[in-house]
Amino acid sequence: MLKFVTFNIRCVMNSSFDGKNDFLHRAGLILDTIDKKQPDVICFQEVTEPIYKFLKKHISDYGLIWRGRNEDLLGEGLLLMVKKSTVEL
Numbered sequence: 001m002l003k004f005v006t007f008n009i010r011c012v013m014n015s016s017f018d019g020k021n022d023f024l025h026r027a028g029l030i031l032d033t034i035d036k037k038q039p040d041v042i043c044f045q046e047v048t049e050p051i052y053k054f055l056k057k058h059i060s061d062y063g064l065i066w067r068g069r070n071e072d073l074l075g076e077g078l079l080l081m082v083k084k085s086t087v088e089l
Contacts, residue, residue: 002087005039009046023051031058040086044079052079063089 007030010021034042042062044055052066063084068077082089 002040003037004041004043005034005037006043007045009044009048009051027054034059038083040083042079042081044081046076047079048076049074055079055081061085063087065089 009023010018042059044051047055047066049068052064056064059081061084062081064079064081066077066079067073068075
């Protein structure tokens with residue numbers, strides 16, 4: 001049985017607009033939750049390129065698939081991470 005975890009990232013990265021909900025204030029909690037839950041699959045909504053780069057850097061034992069909603073597949077989008085030791089992409 002696979003364990004799934006999902007996060008809505010909230011793509012705004014401007015603490016003056018998003019306050020305590022800004023990704024920079026929640027990044028540690030997200031990493032701690034992943035470490036504690038050890039999910040096989042992680043789904044993220046509203047991921048932007050800077051957030052993608054942060055997650056890729058800090059969650060190394062997962063394979064990643066990210067696609068933005070823009071025509072060039074960049075911009076805010078979805079990120080799927082799968083644990084390399086339990087799921088084959």
